Amino acid sequence: MSRRRMVIIRFYRGRLLLGTAEAEVDEPLVDVAEKAGVEIPTNCTSGNCGTCLVRLVEGRVDYPDPLPPGLDEFLVEDGGVLACCMEPIGACDIDVIPPL
């Protein structure tokens, strides 16, 4: 399976690169960010509140079906990802500034 490999995740604030870390299998983005020295605020850590919303700039993440309450299709269209409960599928660039 292609997910069974380590992938590099880069975290940005806008165009500023904040940090880079390797994601392990099934590791949520918020944990990868912590390894990269990047803090993403969380609250519920279960996909409900949207506090951990970030923006996927490049790459793919594993979107659950149905989407969790903290996310909707409009946010997904704008790259919205809930860092607390979603994992990267491959190399990703993440902007910690969420979609507006």
Ligand code: FES
């Ligand atoms: S911390 Fe609540 S949805 Fe991620």
